[in-house]
Amino acid sequence: MATQFVRLATTNDIPAIMKIIKQAQGLLANDQIPQWQNNYPNRSIIEEDIAKKYSYVLIVDRAVAGVATLLQEEDPNYYKIYHGSWEKPNDTHYTSIHRIAIAQDYHGQHLADLFFSHLLTLSYQLGYQQIRIDTHARNKRMQHIIAKVGFHYSGIVYMQGDEQDQRQAYQLFLP
Template sequence: MTMYVRLATNADLTTMMQVIDEGKRALAADQIPQWQDGYPQASDLQQDINAHNAWLLIVDGQVAGTATLLTHPDPNYAHIYDGTWDPTAGEHYTSIHRIAIASGYHGQHLADFYFSNLMTLSYQLGFHQIRIDTHAKNTRMQHVITKAGFTYRGVVYMDGDSTDQRNAYQITL
């Protein structure tokens, strides 16, 4: 099996959206409200592609996953509740968003490889801290995040909406 990550291009948008839609359906089946309001949309992924922040997991020449690696501070992480970001880490960090593995690749532990590569990319770009969040009911993603070495740091709210709460995690490389 050949696996690597690469930047997404405009030609990848349809496939990326298919992977995201599969993720939305999986979350809905588990009764997790995350991604059930239309987000993320193709326009979000297009913005990621245009900004060179969209990274694909490729397995044997096929798109097996999609993720966004932001290299600027996320406004949703400006305030953290019921915890704190590691104060020694500072505000220079990447954040992982919109990550999903295609349904045909579930159960193969590809997220471990994907996270490792996203960490390597962050480090190569000069970032030694990564942040990520997920819904409190998304126990599968919480498992993947902590397995990758992230530490739970507290709660963040999406776009200041007190009804849209996420568990926030951080790792220092």
């Protein structure tokens, strides 16, 4: 069995992270999903995530196999939710999982499940019991993983307040 673990990303990981991001952008574009297009996420966003110690990498046998951001501050995109509601809407103490992707060479190995498990554990260890995430309505692959991990659908959020850029929002509470 391969050695698999999660650690904070460093600036040395940026080339591998950007390669994974580009692969994910291509996959989404091929699936005609407008999420992660138009140079998002870009290197400066990844650098900011790393500087804030919000960026994590999944390591498989010493190689960066995945990347994710575990945001530990309120997400402005989650201030308003439409066609639903947050459970405990006044509880703003939560982490958000963003910019999660697995390298193409590791697809089909269920590493996203493992990565999510680690991110939930990290959230708990950091003192958070509520986790939020969002994805595009066409991103059935991510919706499947989100549901499998135990997230519950909450409603629709708009990216930067743009109602043309909607995401399905989900929430999970750890016991």
